[in-house]
Amino acid sequence: MIDLLKSGAINTRPLCEMAAHKDFVKLLADIEIYVDGIASMQVQNLNAYVNLARDTIEKKYRPVAVRSILLQNRLRYIAIIVSFSVALPPHPRPPPKNRENQTAKGVVNGNVE
Template structure:
């Protein structure tokens, strides 16, 4: 997950929030569909100044927000004193050492408040006394049973009482871990389609698919091997000219992993 949003991503996000396709947005803003598409393209370098104002007004955001100079749509120029952040936190947020975008998503998740509340309960020791009281009660009952009935160490009731003993550190560790795990899973799911996220298929699965495709490829053993290399390199084998193919084979023959076959590639008709 990237720490900063690009202008192209912001324009795409805003359009998707409105539930519009490019054609609908073009009709509403009077900006051509091709221009809008280019603004959301990774190769886009600049946006017409007039169109920039039009889009900012249409989405109800500032130009600074549209240009990713700020992450604030509504809370613009909020005084720092209202945020109740100490100097260390302000310095950290300004340092670029952490992913502020991810931090914002964590803090604004619907279950993050529960996560902080559980941490606060643990840090303040609010529940520790109650847990200790419960443990004392369990220990008292256990000792009373031992004194009265003299059961063996393997007695199931004694073992149940022993298992009922709660370690507050372990208890809160599990609870806090469950809280943050749920939050992180949701954020991960929300970014599953991001280009920076890991692919859903493994390298082994991709290679297996490539091998199956090449096995069905009609051509000489040399062509099949070259086709496999092309697939792994993301090259469209069918678009190679005969000259390009010969150059490719010449380069691949320098590899100890490439087996050369006698024969020539058939000319395309």
């Protein structure tokens, strides 16, 4: 970094202005938080806690009928996904190996003659 600053390849005046600012230390702390991923980890933790609290409250106060409706909707969604996967054509099967040997032994189409 020092070599880059000494080389003159970048304008150092904006860096000097930033370093002279009264909140420069806060900026460095914010950059460190961002680079270390501390902020994103805390947001993920907070989201997980909110989801847990929401589920707890829903289980406590939501009537059973509403919960069963939500469960039915989830099951319908799963059924739609499964129906799409069943509707897709199956992968072509490779021809059986040693077809000549099977017919020679008296096996035709999987049945013994």
